[in-house]
Amino acid sequence: xxxxxxxxxxxxxxxxxxxxxxxxxxxxxxxxxxxxxxxxxxxxxxxxxxxxxxxxxxxxxxxxxxxxxxxxxxxxxxxxxxxxxxxxxxxxxxxxxxxxxxxxxxxxxxxxxxxxxxxxxxxxxxxxxxxxxxxxxxxxxxxxxxxxxxxxxxxxxxxxxxxxxxxxxxxxxxxxxxxxxxxxxxxxxxxxxxxxxxxxxxxxxxxxxxxxxxxxxxxxxxxxxxxxxxxxxxxxxxxxxxxxxxxxxxxxxxxxxxxxxxxxxxxxxxxxxxxxxxxxxxxxxxxxxxxxxxxxxxxxxxxxxxxxxxxxxxxxxxxxxxxxxxxxxxxxxxxxxxxxxxxxxxxxxxxxxxxxxxxxxxxxxxxxxxxxxxxxxxxxxxxxxxxxxxxxxxxxxxxxxxxxxxxxxxxxxxxxxxxxxxxxxxxxxxxxxxxxxxxxxxxxxxxxxxxxxxxxxxxxxxxxxxxxxxxxxxxxxxxxxxxxxxxxxxxxxxxxxxxxxxxxxxxxxxxxxxxxxxxxxxxxxxxxxxxxxxxxxxxxxxxxxxxxxxx
Amino acid sequence: xxxxxxxxxxxxxxxxxxxxxxxxxxxxxxxxxxxxxxxxxxxxxxxxxxxxxxxxxxxxxxxxxxxxxxxxxxxxxxxxxxxxxxxxxxxxxxxxxxxxxxxxxxxxxxxxxxxxxxxxxxxxxxxxxxxxxxxxxxxxxxxxxxxxxxxxxxxxxxxxxxxxxxxxxxxxxxxxxxxxxxxxxxxxxxxxxxxxxxxxxxxxxxxxxxxxxxxxxxxxxxxxxxxxxxxxxxxxxxxxxxxxxxx
Numbered sequence: 001x002x003x004x005x006x007x008x009x010x011x012x013x014x015x016x017x018x019x020x021x022x023x024x025x026x027x028x029x030x031x032x033x034x035x036x037x038x039x040x041x042x043x044x045x046x047x048x049x050x051x052x053x054x055x056x057x058x059x060x061x062x063x064x065x066x067x068x069x070x071x072x073x074x075x076x077x078x079x080x081x082x083x084x085x086x087x088x089x090x091x092x093x094x095x096x097x098x099x100x101x102x103x104x105x106x107x108x109x110x111x112x113x114x115x116x117x118x119x120x121x122x123x124x125x126x127x128x129x130x131x132x133x134x135x136x137x138x139x140x141x142x143x144x145x146x147x148x149x150x151x152x153x154x155x156x157x158x159x160x161x162x163x164x165x166x167x168x169x170x171x172x173x174x175x176x177x178x179x180x181x182x183x184x185x186x187x188x189x190x191x192x193x194x195x196x197x198x199x200x201x202x203x204x205x206x207x208x209x210x211x212x213x214x215x216x217x218x219x220x221x222x223x224x225x226x227x228x229x230x231x232x233x234x235x236x237x238x239x240x241x242x243x244x245x246x247x248x249x250x251x252x253x254x255x256x257x258x259x260x261x262x263x264x265x266x267x268x269x270x271x272x273x274x275x276x277x278x279x280x281x282x283x284x285x286x287x288x289x290x291x292x293x294x295x296x297x298x299x300x301x302x303x304x305x306x307x308x309x310x311x312x313x314x315x316x317x318x319x320x321x322x323x324x325x326x327x328x329x330x331x332x333x334x335x336x337x338x339x340x341x342x343x344x345x346x347x348x349x350x351x352x353x354x355x356x357x358x359x360x361x362x363x364x365x366x367x368x369x370x371x372x373x374x375x376x377x378x379x380x381x382x383x384x385x386x387x388x389x390x391x392x393x394x395x396x397x398x399x400x401x402x403x404x405x406x407x408x409x410x411x412x413x414x415x416x417x418x419x420x421x422x423x424x425x426x427x428x429x430x431x432x433x434x435x436x437x438x439x440x441x442x443x444x445x446x447x448x449x450x451x452x453x454x455x456x457x458x459x460x461x462x463x464x465x466x467x468x469x470x471x472x473x474x475x476x477x478x479x480x481x482x483x484x485x486x487x488x489x490x491x492x493x494x495x496x497x498x499x500x501x502x503x504x505x506x507x508x509x510x511x512x513x514x515x516x517x518x519x520x521x522x523x524x525x526x527x528x529x530x531x532x533x534x535x536x537x538x539x540x541x542x543x544x545x546x547x548x549x550x551x
Numbered sequence: 552x553x554x555x556x557x558x559x560x561x562x563x564x565x566x567x568x569x570x571x572x573x574x575x576x577x578x579x580x581x582x583x584x585x586x587x588x589x590x591x592x593x594x595x596x597x598x599x600x601x602x603x604x605x606x607x608x609x610x611x612x613x614x615x616x617x618x619x620x621x622x623x624x625x626x627x628x629x630x631x632x633x634x635x636x637x638x639x640x641x642x643x644x645x646x647x648x649x650x651x652x653x654x655x656x657x658x659x660x661x662x663x664x665x666x667x668x669x670x671x672x673x674x675x676x677x678x679x680x681x682x683x684x685x686x687x688x689x690x691x692x693x694x695x696x697x698x699x700x701x702x703x704x705x706x707x708x709x710x711x712x713x714x715x716x717x718x719x720x721x722x723x724x725x726x727x728x729x730x731x732x733x734x735x736x737x738x739x740x741x742x743x744x745x746x747x748x749x750x751x752x753x754x755x756x757x758x759x760x761x762x763x764x765x766x767x768x769x770x771x772x773x774x775x776x777x778x779x780x781x782x783x784x785x786x787x788x789x790x791x792x793x794x795x796x797x798x
Contacts, residue, residue: 107691120617228571327639
């Protein structure tokens with residue numbers, strides 16, 4: 001990989017790593033006695049480790065000019081691998097926290113392993129680690145193909161991908177040592193947030209610069225979604241994370257907003273993280289890989305336009321439905337509910353557009369598990385957006401809010417839509433990237449598909465049951481007009497569903513492990529073939545050395 | 552036929568970017584900006600006090616341990632919630648909460664009115680092993696809170712940062728933050744009476760973890776849990792007024 005960089009890019013990389021390492025050193029030295037020092041060491045190790053990788057390939061000959069007539073896919077390849085690694089870690093922690101609710105003593109009396117600290121490791125691990133890396137990897141691929149232009153430089157994509165992963169590592173390790181802002185899905189502290197802004201601006205610039213070089217006059221619909229994802233997530237991230245640190249060498253900060261304004265800002269962020277991270281970004285993925293795999297053009301161009309602008313405009317109003325019947329003024333709650341219901345129109349326009357694209361390719365859906373992943377994702381997208389609009393209705397929310405129903409809803413979207421479309425896209429993309437006809441084992445894709453579908457259904461049904469039972473028990477009155485159940489009664493009633501949920505999650509995790517194995521073997525096969533054919537140009541240097549040493 | 556107008560936007564990357572940001576900004580702006588300017592959004596509560604340094608430290612432990620992932624602090628305006636937890640939460644009650652901890656999930660019960668519902672000893676026992684006092688509980692054990700010495704040397708910096716985001720701490724409170732934290736958990740000392748002077752006679756001054764000789768994280772967390780819903784009496788007053796009206 002390093003051998004593909006020009007000498008000046010290698011120097012850029014080393015200089016950046018030097019600065020990063022110095023930054024880490026400063027955090028470690030100045031933050032003594034504070035958790036920020038731990039993060040300083042992590043940054044330092046990260047920088048040193050990567051500079052070894054760069055230095056190992058530093059004296060390799062310059063890559064030849066012909067590379068400029070091809071697309072640059074190395075960051076996409078690494079992004080796919082990182083994404084799957086995060087999927088396994090994030091989902092494993094997910095199963096663990098699910099088990100903690102059934103068997104609370106699985107913490108082994110350690111501070112870092114209690115539910116409250118592990119839960120954000122799960123959410124950040126799957127949303128930002130798995131989802132974010134998948135978005136970066138696929139967006140680089142889709143961007144170049146749909147503009148017919150190579151990305152302008154080779155340094156910036158690596159900076160974005162690896163810088164983003166540094167953010168993820170700092171975030172996840174922070175939760176374990178108790179560094180958190182407590183804002184859901186925006187837990188990392190101020191210094192990690194600032195770092196993410198730097199990374200994100202570079203990401204946006206790659207997009208703009210590649211678009212400026214495009215040979216295709218029109219910007220393809222997948223890129224609209226990827227751009228909306230990058231832009232709006234930046235706005236949300238910056239506003240919601242405004243905070244005053246207690247000192248420059250301390251991790252702790254206090255949010256600029258308080259109380260009701262903070263709640264509204266947080267859920268404006270929280271709901272639109274769902275909208276622009278978990279929906280827009282993955283719709284971009286869907287709009288490229290689903291028609292490609294099906295071999296059919298998108299059903300309706302106009303429907304794409306309506307759904308895109310509908311989603312971009314309407315979602316931003318919907319966040320207040322997280323705060324029904326709270327101290328938030330009712331006019332904001334009403335606006336949130338209204339727009340949440342209208343939101344169903346563009347959501348179903350997207351889902352319908354995807355499914356209608358499959359017309360004429362249903363025999364492929366039957367035979368090809370990869371395409372089936374994408375089809376099921378579109379179905380779950382339609383289901384969970386319907387459920388979301390339904391739950392945003394005030395009286396429904398009175399029952400569902402604070403219960404497991406919300407958790408079930410989120411997972412219908414996260415497992416059924418986000419993870420399924422990602423795995424489907426990966427199964428299409430991995431053979432293209434590693435120059436193979438197919439994945440290592442199409443059979444294992446089939447196995448993964450059924451594990452994932454079964455896991456999602458078990459999970460969602462368990463949470464529907466527990467959530468609705470919980471909500472009903474809390475509001476049940478007896479004949480004398482007092483509440484029938486104590487809180488603990490409702491908790492006891494959840495126990496079987498918590499076990500079922502952990503089981504559903506376990507099935508989904510097993511599916512992800514199958515995917516990891518399948519992808520790994522595809523990459524290995526590709527390397528073996530390249531070595532056999534003597535085409536070792538795109539094999540990393542260390543692997544080539546290993547072969548020579550054996551001779 | 553005239554070219555469909557959207558085809559033009561699609562050819563202009565910068566225009567597209569500007570359009571996305573403009574279209575996406577409207578909703579948030581209209582819903583959030585007025586919350587800062589419309590005065591009825593947050594009620595007046597003249598008796599509202601700030602957290603003491605010890606309570607603030609306890610709140611930070613509550614955040615650090617992720618308690619908000621399972622406990623809400625927001626009683627909704629629904630009959631069953633008011634009967635189960637107490638008067639519904641008012642906006643003013645979290646006025647000094649940077650960030651708010653309203654929560655989104657009740658794996659455990661709401662805590663908005665937890666203050667003084669149970670004894671300190673109950674909280675300590677419950678945090679060390681929840682199943683000792685509530686056999687069916689699934690809450691994690693937090694035994695190390697009792698073993699960990701509370702970090703107080705930087706509490707002054709915490710209060711300065713709180714001032715910066717708008718919490719009315721006085722410079723006297725900032726200067727005495729460390730002593731106040733110690734004093735609140737060491738009754739019958741000079742430092743203890745100084746806390747009550749600065750934060751009000753109603754401030755709880757007790758050895759929260761049962762041991763006045765040490766200041767532990769348990770002291771701080773229990774001090775915080777015991778003040779939940781007690782910073783102002785506004786919600787109770789309002790509930791009482793409604794009751795009088797109904798009669």
